[in-house]
Each structure stands twice: as C-alpha cells, then as structure tokens.
Amino acid sequence: MNNDLLFDFNVDKAAKTVYITREFNAGQALVWDAFTKAELLDQWMAPAPMRAKTKYMNFEVGGRRFYAMISPDGQERWAVQEFTSITPKTNFKMYNAFADKDENRELPGSEWDYNFSEQNGITKVDITIFNESFERLEKLLEGFKIGFTITLKNLEDLLASLS
Amino acid sequence: MKPDIFQAIADPTRRAILTLLTIQALTPNVMAEKFDMSRQAVSKHIKVLHECDLIKPEQSGREIYYHFNAKKMQEFDHWLAQFRQNWETQFNQLDEVLSTIKEQKK
Numbered sequence: 001m002n003n004d005l006l007f008d009f010n011v012d013k014a015a016k017t018v019y020i021t022r023e024f025n026a027g028q029a030l031v032w033d034a035f036t037k038a039e040l041l042d043q044w045m046a047p048a049p050m051r052a053k054t055k056y057m058n059f060e061v062g063g064r065r066f067y068a069m070i071s072p073d074g075q076e077r078w079a080v081q082e083f084t085s086i087t088p089k090t091n092f093k094m095y096n097a098f099a100d101k102d103e104n105r106e107l108p109g110s111e112w113d114y115n116f117s118e119q120n121g122i123t124k125v126d127i128t129i130f131n132e133s134f135e136r137l138e139k140l141l142e143g144f145k146i147g148f149t150i151t152l153k154n155l156e157d158l159l160a161s162l163s
Numbered sequence: 164m165k166p167d168i169f170q171a172i173a174d175p176t177r178r179a180i181l182t183l184l185t186i187q188a189l190t191p192n193v194m195a196e197k198f199d200m201s202r203q204a205v206s207k208h209i210k211v212l213h214e215c216d217l218i219k220p221e222q223s224g225r226e227i228y229y230h231f232n233a234k235k236m237q238e239f240d241h242w243l244a245q246f247r248q249n250w251e252t253q254f255n256q257l258d259e260v261l262s263t264i265k266e267q268k269k
Contacts, residue, residue: 009247024258025261031261043256043260044253047249048256
C-alpha cells in the first residue's frame with residue numbers, strides 16, 4: 001500500500017450520492033483494464049475474505065457483467081452491471097442492481113460513473129454512485145458484510161439498532 | 164415495521180427539522196409554525212424521527228420539547244465509515260494486482 005496516494009470518500013446524504021476518488025501507482029491503460037476486465041476485477045473487487053466471481057462480462061454499451069460476491073462459508077450474493085456508456089480509457093457508466101442466481105434483477109439499483117485520468121504515471125479514478133434509495137445503500141453494505149469477520153460483531157449490533 | 168434512520172433522513176422536511184433541532188429543542192407547535200405546516204403533518208414527521216431515535220422528547224411543564232439525538236446520528240457516520248473501509252480494502256487489493264502486473268511486464 002502506498003500512503004501517498006489520494007483516497008477520498010464523501011457521501012452527500014441529501015443527494016443520495018457517494019463520491020470516491022483514488023489514485024493508483026500505474027498507467028491509465030492498466031488501471032482501465034483492472035476496472036473493465038473480468039479476470040482482473042475478480043482479483044480485487046471483493047474485500048477479503050470475500051471473493052468475486054464473474055459468470056460472464058460483455059464490456060460494451062448495452063452489455064452486462066453478471067457476478068457474485070462469495071463469502072468464506074460459500075454464500076453468494078449476485079449482481080448485474082449493465083454498461084450504459086463507454087469512452088475507452090477515460091470513462092464508463094453502468095447501472096448496477098442486485099439479482100438472484102438466475103439473473104432476475106432487484107430494482108431499484110444504482111448508477112455508477114467512472115472517470116480515469118493520468119498524471120506523471122499516477123492514474124486517478126473518480127467514482128460517483130447515485131442511489132435511488134438509502135435502503136439500497138444499506139443493502140450494498142449488507143452485501144459486503146457477509147463473511148466480514150473482524151468488524152462483523154460491531155456492524156451487526158449497529159444494523160440491529162438501526163432496524 | 165419501525166422506520167429506520169435511512170427512511171427518516173430521506174425526507175427533506177425531516178432533514179430540515181433535524182437541522183433546526185441541532186440548534187435548539189423545540190415543541191411541535193413551534194416546528195409547525197417554522198415550517199408553515201399543519202400540526203398533524205408535523206406530528207407525522209416527529210413520529211418517524213422519534214421511532215428511530217433521532218430525536219428525544221422531554222417534558223417541560225405542559226409542553227413537550229424535542230431534542231436532537233446526536234448519538235444516533237453518529238451511528239450513521241460509523242456505518243458510513245464501515246462502507247469506506249470496504250473500499251479501502253478493495254483498493255489496497257487493486258494496488259497489489261497492479262504492482263504484480265507491472266512486475267511481470269518488466
């Protein structure tokens with residue numbers, strides 16, 4: 001981990017939007033691949049000890065990625081990403097929704113907008129996530145929660161107190 | 164089902180009420196005046212905010228004053244911190260993936 005790299009995480013509760021900015025110590029082409037190629041996405045997109053598994057991915061406008069987050073005890077949480085706009089190496093947008101294992105989507109989902117830019121060999125990625133509902137945001141975290149051993153207890157207590 | 168904190172703050176009027184209550188405790192009547200709303204409409208919002216513990220009633224003489232419960236709001240921030248932590252973990256994993264690929268290319 002490189003501590004000099006920028007990491008910003010902001011939530012605009014009123015606008016139901018999450019803003020994430022992160023820099024990576026790699027060229028734009030490589031970072032772009034890491035966000036848009038299934039075999040690379042599966043290597044990092046799930047926070048350990050969870051892992052990600054892409055069933056298929058057609059990275060083209062109107063195409064989809066169907067994937068699961070899998071917990072250490074084998075629980076699978078499926079989701080579908082539908083790509084709505086692609087400007088190679090610079091920007092892509094998608095609509096993300098949870099789904100069952102047969103790819104039936106649970107709406108509403110969220111809109112994701114990714115921007116890539118490079119300066120002096122450092123690539124900056126800006127991500128904007130718009131959620132139609134806060135419940136959905138909550139669910140997003142719920143998905144990550146499965147198998148999250150260290151902080152699980154705290155989080156359970158918190159979710160219990162919030163429900 | 165009890166409303167949760169996310170439903171409570173999803174409504175702009177309830178957010179405005181919360182903002183107002185961070186400055187001072189208010190009675191339902193005063194809230195109704197400030198927002199130019201009926202007592203009934205304000206009561207509905209109060210009910211939602213109260214049920215999820217974002218505000219707390221306190222009897223003072225014949226009046227009930229509602230206070231902002233900052234502790235509850237903190238829970239929301241903790242929840243967000245958790246969300247942030249997940250992203251941090253993922254991005255650190257991506258750092259590893261990127262450096263591995265760069266090594267292989269050398």
